[in-house]
Amino acid sequence: MIEICLWNPDKDGVIRRSDRIPDTIPGISRFQQVVLHQGRIERFFLDFLASKSDIRVERGVLPTRLDWDESLAEDPDAYPVTVTLRHLSEAEATPPQVATSANGGAVQDGLFRSNLAPDDTAELLRAADLNDKADTTEVVRARYVVGADGAHSWVRRQLGFALEGETTDYIWGVLDIVPITDFPDIRMRCAIHSASSGSVMVIPRENKLVRLYIQLTTTEKAAAAADGGGESSRVDRSKITPDLILRAAQKIMAPYHISYRKLDWWTAYQIGQRVGSRFSKNERIFLAGDAVHTHSPKAGQGMNVSMQDAYNLGWKIASVVKGLSSRSILSTYELERKQIANALIEFDHKFSRLFSGRPARDIMDEEGISMEEFKNAFEKGNLFASGIAVDYQASNIVAKAVDPANGNDRGNAKLPSVASDGSLASQIKVGMRMPSVKVLSQADARPWHLQELLKSNGTWRVLLFAGDVGRPEQKAKLARMSDQLAAPDSFLTRYTPQGARYDSVIEVLTVHAGRRVDYTIFDFPEVLRPYDELDGWDYGKIFVDDQSYHEGHGRLYDTFGIDPAKGCVVVLRPDQYVSYMGALDDYASVDRFFSGFMIDQSAVNGKA
Amino acid sequence: MIEICLWNPDKDGVIRRSDRIPDTIPGISRFQQVVLHQGRIERFFLDFLASKSDIRVERGVLPTRLDWDESLAEDPDAYPVTVTLRHLSEAEATPPQVATSANGGAVQDGLFRSNLAPDDTAELLRAADLNDKADTTEVVRARYVVGADGAHSWVRRQLGFALEGETTDYIWGVLDIVPITDFPDIRMRCAIHSASSGSVMVIPRENKLVRLYIQLTTTEKAAAAADGGGESSRVDRSKITPDLILRAAQKIMAPYHISYRKLDWWTAYQIGQRVGSRFSKNERIFLAGDAVHTHSPKAGQGMNVSMQDAYNLGWKIASVVKGLSSRSILSTYELERKQIANALIEFDHKFSRLFSGRPARDIMDEEGISMEEFKNAFEKGNLFASGIAVDYQASNIVAKAVDPANGNDRGNAKLPSVASDGSLASQIKVGMRMPSVKVLSQADARPWHLQELLKSNGTWRVLLFAGDVGRPEQKAKLARMSDQLAAPDSFLTRYTPQGARYDSVIEVLTVHAGRRVDYTIFDFPEVLRPYDELDGWDYGKIFVDDQSYHEGHGRLYDTFGIDPAKGCVVVLRPDQYVSYMGALDDYASVDRFFSGFMIDQSAVNGKA
Structure with missing residues (x-):
């Protein structure tokens, strides 16, 4: 991804390219932004682990019980945490997907991981209960535990920590397609604001694939009034299909045409921003990634900030476990990463409002959003996304004056x-x-x-x-x-x-x-x-x-x-x-x- | 390899750094010279073949018979060549090595591939004859055959083509070691001419390994006088050991000290330059690599020029076999590559004489070699080694005037x-x-x-x-x-x-x-x-x-x-x-x- 093209309605309401900005700020790094599928990044990590160690990542394992002895928290040699794990069968461990077909072929979707889906951990556990064969249990005594178990974090719930924030009304669909289109900037990263049909973000990918984030303005919430709030304020996911998402894109991108013969993956989500109240229990049980910060995916920050959490924490725990450092360095994890999580959520809140809002028709249109403000947010977002703006606070491992x-x-x-x-x-x-x-x-x-x-x-x-x-x-x-x-x-x-x-x-x-x-x-x-x-x-x-x-x-x-x-x-x-x-x-x-x-x-x- | 340092005797006969030159001429390419072990390069090719095709490279297979029908040569659909292949057992296919130990560990040597060794193809075949189990035979009918079977090329001998040229009296040893030395330029590519003890070339490698090419001035030819020429003009390889080679290096590099605890590989060779008289038989049976040009290894050209032979030939044969091109393009192989082989041999002849010669003591010392001339040859050699100086002659695939x-x-x-x-x-x-x-x-x-x-x-x-x-x-x-x-x-x-x-x-x-x-x-x-x-x-x-x-x-x-x-x-x-x-x-x-x-x-x- 080299360039961002901003498309906005002209005075007749027809979308036009209004701006081009570099997608990586020139000069800030010897690296530039690229798009890599999460599966490939995980594969790099797994391959590296396998080549350098005998550590193997187990999948299809769920924790069922977490016990811990706070009185041992400060003893560096103690194993104060006990976690009971349940191994699932492959069938249990494979989340049921909504059956989708496109052009006669079955297509993977990401709805099961989307926040449109309710937390299905309990359901998975119940399924496991009914399956004798898979029901093997393992008890792990640990010096340290890291819960990197996502927005629905089971570890976070055991600790009783909150994820504080809000959900918006903005619903977006995602299509990974090989587009057939006369839209000239389809291989650029684009932000397209239509006059009144919503917005599209274009992310070019490998092998002619393009990821489109498409705002859905027509989707109704499922029976929101009927059962009075809670999970019911979520959208009815059964009504969302690739066709519905494509039709929304076609409306936004008109007068250009877009269709596809190849659909690789699709999903949908509802935008919200939440931050964890606490990042660790006595610096023994830590939370990282979506377990402590969730937000909309468009800023490209979900995996980046979460990996950086783990990168911040990993060497610290290792250094303590090896007996090289005292436990005092572990408290810098929350000090350093909560500040980043707050900044991320604040940015995403602003950015997603600007992206999902209707462009102002003129300077008097106070409900509409300013395209100048949107462009500025995009540029600031890129600096944030690069990670190099991070400035950690004073501590025993950062020798500077306290801010x-x-x-x-x-x-x-x-x-x-x-x-x-x-x-x-x-x-x-x-x-x-x-x-x-x-x-x-x-x-x-x-x-x-x-x-x-x-x-x-x-x-x-x-x-x-x-x-x-x-x-x-x-x-x-x-x-x-x-x-x-x-x-x-x-x-x-x-x-x-x-x-x-x-x-x-x-x-x-x-x-x-x-x-x-x-x-x-x-x-x-x-x-x-x-x-x-x-x-x-x-x-x-x-x-x-x-x-x-x-x-x-x-x-x-x-x-x-x-x-x-x-x-x-x-x-x-x-x-x-x-x-x-x-x-x-x-x-x-x-x-x-x-x-x-x-x-x-x-x-x-x-x-x- | 970034820089070449030239070391020469000063007026007191003590070696000093006299010049530094860049090892890759700045500006000629976006790539620079690096040293990669031949085994690693072969591994890249093998891995690529395996990932892109079902072609598998078989080792331990020797040809025993080649028949061909010249009358079918110009029929593009014919299979005019028949090759009988003999599969060896693993024991047969593993050349016996001279047992060497250094610091108590066994060490691989390269003498079996050196030109100091006589051609052992016949010996290998005889061994196979005695082994019923391994003695399986395969008959291949081929449209095209490429003999890339080295200086002792069996294919070349079947065709009756000569390898024309001469062998010099210069004997060099090779050590791949992790040196322990106070010689300050050990991580540079160096050419060290001592006053009268011979020369050393230093090639830094990966993992602190260094390859040293060391001129052996003390080794006598084995019974050269006794049986009057032929194979007997070769050196007695049983007398060459890593210790003998190291002692030669120590003498050349004095007053600096050099020793090692880790010896990875070693060999020795006698310098000679030869070019094949013909590169193909009716553009049906081709020769490539050492089968048509052999020279001293120091110019870094053995594998490079040979791979370029194959690169020149590969697409031409493929294009003809696929029925896309007429057979007329195949004659450009000899036209283009023989010219390169001649230039290579001419360069190597000059370069190895300059490298193995004694430095001139002063301008009146006509037997000694000029260090200025040596430096110029080194610089010219680098341009040649880069491959970009190649200029192919006019043909139906090179539309220019005939030179x-x-x-x-x-x-x-x-x-x-x-x-x-x-x-x-x-x-x-x-x-x-x-x-x-x-x-x-x-x-x-x-x-x-x-x-x-x-x-x-x-x-x-x-x-x-x-x-x-x-x-x-x-x-x-x-x-x-x-x-x-x-x-x-x-x-x-x-x-x-x-x-x-x-x-x-x-x-x-x-x-x-x-x-x-x-x-x-x-x-x-x-x-x-x-x-x-x-x-x-x-x-x-x-x-x-x-x-x-x-x-x-x-x-x-x-x-x-x-x-x-x-x-x-x-x-x-x-x-x-x-x-x-x-x-x-x-x-x-x-x-x-x-x-x-x-x-x-x-x-x-x-x-x-």
Whole structure:
């Protein structure tokens, strides 16, 4: 998806292209937006898990009981949670679909996952009760549980947490088709507002497929008055068919024609926005994804924000379970992600109102929505969707000043143990993602995007921006820092378990601003390029901000606002968010930063 | 591999870095040189074959007999070749290796594939004779046979063709190790000439492995004098061990130290250059790869040139076997590839002499080699290695003037049926690969490298560089060309079998020079974006030379030297070499070009 085309009614009420905007804001990332089916993304994760571990994802398993002992919550070695699981038969685990046929072939639909469907967990369990064969049960004792079980989250209900918000009257249908159409922008992402027939969003997909989100203005609610509210305020899903959705699209997109011979999938949903009241129970049982935030799908945020929840939480739990970090870092999950969920819901509320509303006929038409406002929301939405606007609050893993605006909602989150000096790199922001440009490996001149060096493997990183190492004072500062890093009681040594690789818990990377050809890695202290008995020296730790042969010049020092005559140290979390920034030779602050939450492994070994 | 470092003796005879040159010439390609193990490349091909077809590569099969009936050679439907195949047992098919151990572990070596080993095909066959179980035989009747069976090619011997050339006295060893060394450029590609101990080439590989090519100056030939030449002029391979090779490297690389704990693979070889006298028997039995050209491995050309042989030949045979092209195109294989093989051998002869020679001590040292000459050869070698310097001769599939310098060695190759007008695009050369810059898809604004659009699927391409379609005369020329392409007797129709997809034999792609936002695909004639009953219009045929949001501006018209007020037509072979260039509205010449070798499918259908 490269470009967004906005189509609006002209003065005669005929839709015209009124604007084009880039779908990814130029310059914000080396990646651009693409559309990937959720099934494919899940497949990437599953394949990766299978290739790297013996973890297998089980499907068709439902929890039936959750017990927990709050008195054990703060004991890091305890297993305070017990979950009883029920394995379903394949028939039970396959949700019944509404039978649909199009052009004589059966078509998959997504209604069973839509919020138009009532919660069918209880029904599935009842079905399982009647099936002796499938009725096998497993009891799992757990240190931590994550409920990523969707809008109807069973885990959330066991914890008694609410999902607060509202449902709107807006009903939308979704068609995945290979369209046959003379609408010229069908391979663009389009937002089409008709004068009075509703709106369509066009999302081009692979293999000539196009996803159309189509506003349904003719659908009546099912017997809403008859049984007085509750589930009854939902639409009658039996009345929604692909034909009905297509006819709505044809009306909105007229005078252009659209039909199809290939229908791949379809669904419908009712727009609503809800946020979870709590994201965890004592930092032992967590909720993530739709279990704590639901909204309309058009902003492209459902899977993105939910994966980011899990990405935020995953390394933290792993670090605690491995005994590397104290439990105190876990409270940052709710601190960081609830703020995002609130922002998401606020954005979606505004965006879906603008998308589902009727365009204003003129400036006096106060009920109609302003197309200028819609365009602005679209552009802002794209920045939000990119994820790079995220700015996490101060905590023991984000060393910055507490924002008074967020001061009242800190939960159990700790305060930072050190202060950063943000002036040392004006374009690196503590609490935000590390920016990236290309740097060259000193050993082989190969260009790398800085972020490529920051693998998501649970490792913390200390980036030494050494500056111009041709200046004696920079060389001296780097030498001082290196001496302390190499000392037997340095944080590198204290927090790395005996026998583990030197860069497995905290990795030190150096990026200098000298000329590449004036140096080799042997001009740098050995702690910056450690020696291994089997492999020799490490060639992958020292980088330089210089011209490459084929991929330009990253100009890191300029771009990040670092003075080559000063340099700085930046500490990055395992999820590539910036934790701390300080002077190049201020070893003590970095040591104090890690001391705020990491566990001394020599003490652990001593105990054993 | 990014950079080549040249190391030479200084005036005191100590090696120093004397030069750095980029390993890929900047600007010649969007790709850069990388090192991939042959096993991995074979794996990519095997995986691709398995995913796209039911073709399976059988190993451990040897030919025992080849019969052929020359009288059937020119009958396109005949099967003139009969090959008898013998299936070996796994034990037979696994060549015996010299047992090597390093640090207590067994190590694979490559001596059995080295030219130091005598041809062991006969031995393998004898072993198979003694093994009843494995002794199954298969007789294959073939229309075409390709002998890609290496320097000792059995097929070549059956045909009685010679491999002409010479063997040198230069012996080199190869070590794939994880080096432990203070040599600072071990992760660069290096050419190290010592004062008098020989030379080393360093090729950095994956996972800290490094391949070292090491000149062996101490190895004596085995009993060369004793039995007077022949196989006896080969070195005694039993005397070559990894330790001997390492010691040679240590001497060359002193005063730096090098050792290893991990040895992955090793071999040794004697440098020689040979070219096959003939590349085919009546264009029915072909030879490719080492069967027709052998040389030293250091130029990185063995697998590259051999794969290019097969790439040149593959689509031609396929096109003939499918009944799309006449057999006349097959004679271009020898015409085109023998020229390359000769150039390769000439280069390798010079390069290996320069690499194995002793550096000149000073300008008066006439026996020593000039380091300046060596550096120039290295740079020239890189251009050759890139493959883009290839310039194929005139034939019925390369419409250009015959080069008198090559006029005497045309074999059965036909002359072009039309003449190109090379002035229409000064930077597109008939006979050479199509250059590539980025263009935007008109339908979705997505940037594509032009070459990405030219899939190697056997399809010919007609590129219509329509120029600035805002000019009425350009629009008119495009309309004229389109009308003729859409006519019922056009070459598109004549050469595409009934029922085959409209773009399966010849695909028409348009690249115009207007502003993208001023057009949609519906502004272009339908033959340039054909309609399909199931899928609607084709969105992937019309492109524009314009600014992209994220990936710059290809400036195709400027870069290729095409006047937007003129445009042109370029015809590309299925292997992306340029066949023809002419005026945008000169339909007749394009039609005549294809008529020179393609088979009218309506006539074929009429016959049936």
